[in-house]
Amino acid sequence: MTTHYLVLSALLFAIGGVGVLVRRNAIVVFMCVELMLNACNLAFVTFARQNGNLDGQLIAFFVMIVAAAEVVIGLAIIVTIFRTRRSASVDDVSLLKY
Amino acid sequence: MEPAEIIQHSGGAIGAAWLMIALPLVGAAVLLLGGRRTDKFGHLLGVLMAVASFVVAALSFAQLLGFAPGERRRGIELYDFIPGLAKVGLLVDPLSISFCLLITFVGSLIHIYSIGYMAHDPNRRRFFAYLNLFVAAMLLLVLADNYVALFVGWEGVGLASYLLIGFWQHKPSAATAAKKAFIVNRVGDFGLLIGIFTIFATFHTLAFNDVLANADKASSGTLTAIGLLLLVGACGKSAQLPLQSWLLDAMEGPTPVSALIHAATMVTAGVYLIVRSGPIFQGAETAQLVVTIVGVATLLAGAIIGTAKDDIKKALAGSTMSQIGYMVLAAGIGPAGYAFAIAHLITHGFFKADMFLGAGSVMHAMNDEVDMRKYGALRKVMPVTFVTFLIGYLAIIGFPLLSGYFTKDGIIETAMEHNAILGWLAVLGAGITGFYMSRLVFMTFFGAKRWEPTAHPHESPAVMTWPLIILSVGAIGLGAFLVLGNRFMTFLSPAVGAPEEMPSFHPFSLTGLVTLALVAIGAAFAWVKYGRAEVPAVAPRGSFLTVFARRDLYGDALNEALFMRPGQWLTRLAVFFDNRGVDGLVNGLAAGIGGTSGRLRRVQTGFVRSYALSIFLGAAVLAGAWLVVGNL
Amino acid sequence: MGESITFWVLAVVSVIAALGLVFSRRAVYSALMLGVVMLSLAVLYAVQDAPFLAAVQIIVYTGAVMMLFLFVLMLVGVDSSDSLVETIKGQRFWAIVGGLGFAVLLAAGIGNAVVGPAKGLAAATQAGNVPSLAELIFTRHVFAFEVTSALLITAALGAMVLAHRERAEAKPTQKDLSRQRFVAFGRTGKNPAPLPGPGTYARHNAIDMPALLPDGSVSPLSVNRYIARYEESQGILPPEVARVLEQEEAAQQRAAGHTNGHSTPTVAEEARDGGPDTEPMDEEGVVAGRVVRPRGESVRESLSEEDGK
């Protein structure tokens, strides 16, 4: 049974990854990142169950905390950028190039 | 007869022979470093140092005479110049002391003359400094006991010559002539240097004593090579073919310089070198033959050039070339010719200096005009100059009983015995000499006045005429004194060796008579063309031969076509190659790297998603690799 | 059995929701889809003996983080939708290739990592799930836990610093604003007074009624261009309004002269101008958009108004 969870987790992770790559709206990109993190959490929780070890759940917990912090900072950055550039597209922020 | 052994010597005037070099050197140093402060007495100091040097030379000579003939080669050690290569010492022997006397005596006279000649030049002090420098270098050249020190003196006189030819360096022609003289001399030095290298590679020493005494042990091929290389050096310094072109241009220098350096002393250094290196040449017949051929070719070339020049100094310069050709010819013959070569060198030093200074006196009187076509009838206004010049003239054409008669005819006789063709060519040269020297005298002192309206010729001051008088005395009597009774040959033999059989002097030999006749014909022809007839103020275009002679036998044109133009072309090519080729390669490499990175940096698009994609794909590839490797 | 059903239902839902998240045009829909995924996952956590995490997932993620997303979406503009045209060459293709590859590889890799039946957490959570986790957190991982608290505080501070906007110059006073208005009037002839309200007094209580000037004629300033345009297209534009607008148009044509060709404003320009008739909301806009703008621009602006009709 746990294999199913892991495959689901892999699927969600890949979908999230594709989303990061194809979407241009910074907020949606961020959501996709959250999706990837969640997929990981699912894998952690599944492994905890598989191995009979609570550490997996613990890691998932920590991931949530970090994700929360990351969202806070990330969204603040997006807001700042939007305020100056009137755009939330990640493609518009491409000054740091060749 | 072989040269005598060198005896180490100390004490007396010979022991202090280094003073001969040091005194003028100090003079030059004081005058150059002292700057304007020494302007007041600079010329006097210069004269004093030259005269003092002469005194030392005379005392040394006297002391040398005090020794038995076989002990008249005295070596003086000075110091270790280049450890392992050369110690510097002086060699006072009959050969070098003869030169010393000539250099210091004529040199002193010309110093004195220059006081008057350069009186109005603001840089007279510098002129005397250079003259002193020249005297010192020339004395080092002849007194050195090894080839390195000789070379130092050799280049020293070259430097002095450069400085003095270019003395009026604000004139582009003078500056160019000076540079040309130095560079052509350097070509000669190239040969001399390689000759010296070969000597060192062969003998591992450069001292005359060791090299010359052991010359017969070396292979004749080596000796021929050395001899020819030394000859190249001699050609450069003595303006022999094919390195003759600088001497005529060198007349841009002040006239005393032409008299001292380019007539009496420096240009004869080549003759000195050949005579000094006698044992090397005697071991290499080919080299000797080449020496004689060069001598004859130059004596004819110089004479031909002399016939067409209207510039009085250039005519005299052509004559100098020609006369040195005689000396080289004699030096190439071997011990039989050495004495005559040196004797002619000494008498030539007197009468040519006399004539150059005479020419200087004329120019001084004629507002520095050098074109003989603007002279004429000067014998009345400048009697002293005329008489002394006339004596020099008679001496050079070989008028019986004057100096040239003894020394030049001696060379012709010796050459005739050595090789008839060379001898007859030398006779022909004497005939041409008769023509061009007569032409010069007639154009200058006889005929009608062709002066520029502004010219007011006058006799020169005593400080200039007295040297002329003294030199003309030498021009009269020195030849007889040296040659009669083989006096000079005997004196010189300990230094350079002597032929088995001393030559005897025949006053009316066939050769002598033919020579005299040819000279007379030449002089008569000159009288017809330039003495009696009107001399046109502008040179007629002349025949092909005249133009040929006037343009220095196309020597300059040849140099220009063969060396200068290809050289300029080569230089431009090399610069272009360096900028575009070598540096272009370097810069091209840099540009290539720059271009590649310029293209490569386009990968950095600035789009976060591109970066994310590469991270994502990279992670996928890594995961795949990990799976594959893990399952292996 | 029960777990299987739950899993399969939720797995299908969450995958569809995830795909929806990726492919929906509007960000709001994406956010909602993400919420669906998170809730599904919360249930799956609960099924897998992780009740605490399930609760945290709902409270923190669905509750706090998602709300934050929605707030930011509101700030940025709810209705701003992505263009679906891909601008980076090959990005989409490679993204999908990479995604598929990754999914396959991960599934193959992690899926195969499971050997044997699950041990279950019964042994590890004898004291109950939450107390067992608490024990781990406050004993073995207490240092990491404390560090995360520092991280959260730092994040909070960072968000404040980032979101805070420093005022670069003093706030314009009423005097400044008034001066700006009159400067604009001097330069471009822009009316310094407030726009007249619509003529809602007297007979009508509608925003499409123009204000009347003292002479009884219509004040063109009070005509809302959007509405006028709409009414014109519907053929219900009152004739007096139409007349006034025509007069104004003629006057502007004269003022513009013949030098200016008719140029159609681009979508971008119109968007930047914030619509022909609306006042921009912030003062920067006033300075940048209305007052300092060179003359030619304002002419073009009025031209764009005629184009609307």
Add this chain to the structure above:
Amino acid sequence: MPWLSTLMGVSVLGALGVTLVRNDKLAKQFTLVVSLIVLALTVAMAVQFSPNGDKFQFAETYDWIPAFGVHYGVAVDGIALVLILLSVILVPIVVLASWHDAEAGKRSVRTYFSLLLVLEAMMIGVFAATDVFLFYVFFEAMLIPMYFMIGSYGGAQRSYAAVKFLLYSLFGGLLMLVAVIALYSIAGKGTFMFSDLVGTIQDVTTQKWLFLGFFIAFAIKAPLWPFHTWLPDAAAQAPAGAAVLLVGVLDKVGTYGMLRFCLELFPDAAKFFTPLVITLSVIGIVYGAIVAIGQTDMKRLIAYTSVSHFGFIAMGVFAMTTSAGSGATLYMVNHGFSTGALFLIAGFLIYRRGSQFIADYGGVQKVAPILAGTFLVAGLSSLSLPGLSTFVSEFMVLTGTYQRYVVPAVIATVGVILAAIYILWMYQRTMNGPTAESVKSLPDLNAREKWVVAPLVALLLVFGFYPKPLLDVINPAVKDTLSSVSVTDPKPAVPVAQEGQ
């Protein structure tokens, strides 16, 4: 007394001190005093050197990185001693000559003089290093102050020149680093000390590779044809004083390295590559001279003459005869003085007129006779006129080379003629002829400048007539080097019994 460390220490402390002085003029005076103190100390050290004593004297060795056997090891033999002397003599002269050089730009004057002193310490260190690694460190570190001196205080194209100089040198340096590390690991002695490494590499193929690593670095540094193109750019753009140190001392590290490291560490490879090196040198001699003739820029011309002269030095080093080797070492010293004088006087001239182009001058002799005279003396030393010290060295190199390689020596001697052409032609175009309008009001050398030129001319003259003091120091060291390469001088065809030679 740790002489060598003291010398470097004084220079470095002086450099720090200069940066602390607030007043520019005071900083200059301070720099001059420091450099004179270093000179005095070096002379005091040199008189204690015994030419026939140990090979390396005043040795100091301390562990630096014990894990790799890297030492701080300094000592001098005759060759290093004369080169250190050259450096410390040139520095005060350059300081005096550069009195106003750094003021033209916006950069700090104090930094310039501080860099000069840092460079002095580096120069002493690079010649004194007896640890190969330490040598490498100094070899590369020397680039830094010079880079800034060119890049910050140079002419119009200074950044191009500085970058080219740095990259070129770094490229060579990195090759050398590879060779140094390879030498360390292949030798397997666990030490970088030069004396321990001599003779450890026996395999000829290995020797060849390592030789190339060292040699290319040195050939770029020297610079040998065809690695020379950075020099004209760098020298023409550098301020005159920096150009003197660059060409006069820094480049000598290349030829010094060939003599010290290439020959002694890899004797078989050196013998193998000798034909190649001699060929490159001869090409360099003739080519450098010909290109010099075609230059229109005075400083570039002088730089190209140096390319020619470095050809002579490299040829002397690889001819492997006593007189060529000693001559080459002496050449390094003399060339420093000669080119130094030439660069400095050309610098004075350029400072006055503000143009490096020969065509902008003419007839300077008339308005500035002392300047012209000293320029002529410097030029004559560049064309190796006898009586000036360069002649002695050139003569020794050519004589020594001729003993073994006749044809290359003969071709190299052509350089003597070409030298006369480039120097005298430049002199004629700048100093002779009618005075150009633009130089009519050119002042002659002032007292400071005379003090700059006088010691150089004096040294050229003194060593021109009496080179024995230098040669007595150099000769044993060169003989020692050659004996470690196990070559002997060719025997004469006609042995002459000589007294005392």
